Structures are given as structure tokens and as C-alpha cells.
Amino acid sequence: MEGDGYGGYRTRLVETLQQKGIRDLAVLRAVGTVPRHLFVPESVRHRAYEDVALPIAGRQTISQPWVQARYLELAALTGRERVLEVGAGSGYQTALLAQLAEAVFAIERIPALAQSARAALEAAGVRNATVLVGDGTLGWRPFAPYDAILVAAASPEIPGPLVEQLAPDGRLIIPLGDRNSQVLTLARRVGEELRISTVADVRFVPLLGEFGFTS
Helix, strand or coil, X not given: CHHHCCHHHHHHHHHHHHHCCCCCHHHHHHHHHCCHHHHCCHHHHHHCCCCCCEEECCCEXXXXXXXXXXHHHHHCCCCCCEEEEECCCCCHHHHHHHHHCCEEEEXXXXXXXXXXXXXXXXXXXXXXXEEEECCHHHCCHHHCCEEEXXXXXXXCCCCHHHHHCEEEEEEEEEEEECCCCEEEEEEEEECCEEEEEXXXXXCCCECECCCCECX
């Protein structure tokens, strides 16, 4: 993607993330490869490589790159995993995950967003990710279990179906809290136990669905 004219901007974004503490070289390489400008509206494309959240369709946002990079570090992917993403949004994090995992299954509840995410993923040359329209709090049972589950919206608690679909030693990353403030949380399955650790204060849109916020 260096020939798309944005290579220098991606390099500067990678440098910014390094300065903010992102150390995983595979994650940094993915950020330096994936064309984020394809995943944002034309009106904000000039800001595609700033380390900020940006508005997308459906009154949603594409998260700040640092937050997405931190998610990916916590997932600790090696390239052999099956990953579930809840809240595909623009598809940008889906594309990053596709660089780091064997297969990515992403759920988006807003049909128009899912359609635009698919188009952007195709334009970016991503071939190992699938986007489904549905209730992300239910997971995607036909392809479970998942080695990692990344939830890109805030929930009052971890949805039970996602816990059920998490593989042994799997990692689940989710913002937990109310609509106004949340804590990014890492849950790791160890045997039959789910071990929980907190990471950072964050703010995400609410996770809507049967096992999230209802409205």
C-alpha cells in the first residue's frame, strides 16, 4: 500500500503509537500496512492517520488508533488464531486483525455499516475476514470457539454467549461500565475460570443487543 500516497502518514502514525507505549512489532506492522483512509468517510479522510476517533455512518465512530492498537496487543495474536470481532463498524480493526490472525469473523448490527465495511475490506485486499449482520452479544456460534474475542462497544457486563464461545486460554477484550464511562477489561479463560484484569479508562458507544444495553 506504499504506492497509495499515504505511506508516509502511516509511518508517522506508527511512530506516534510507539511514543505512546505500543511495543508489539506485529501490531505496529499492521498499522503501517492497512490503509485507514479507505475506512473513513471522504469528509474526514484528511484526518485518517491522526491518532483520534473519527465519525462514521450510523452515528458511530472509528476508534482512536492507540485504543485499537492496545486491543490488539492484549489479544496477543500469533497468526494462527480464529478471532471474533463484535462491532465491525468501519471495518478498520477487522483489517488490522486480518493481518494478525488466520481468520476473522466480524459482526455488525447496522446493515449499511456492514456493507461499507465489506467494500472497504475488499478495496484493501483483505481475504480472510467475513462480516455478518446481527446481534453481536450473541456471538457467532457456527465458527466457535474463538481464540480471541474483541468487543468494540461498551457493555454493563460480559455477554454470556461470548464467554461460552471463548476457547480454552482464549482472551476476551471488552469495555465494561455504564454509558458514560467504562474500563477496558481483559478476560482470559483458564480452565473453567474466567480471570479478569482491568487495563485503562475508555469511552465507547453502547453495545446494543439481547445481552448488552437494550436501547
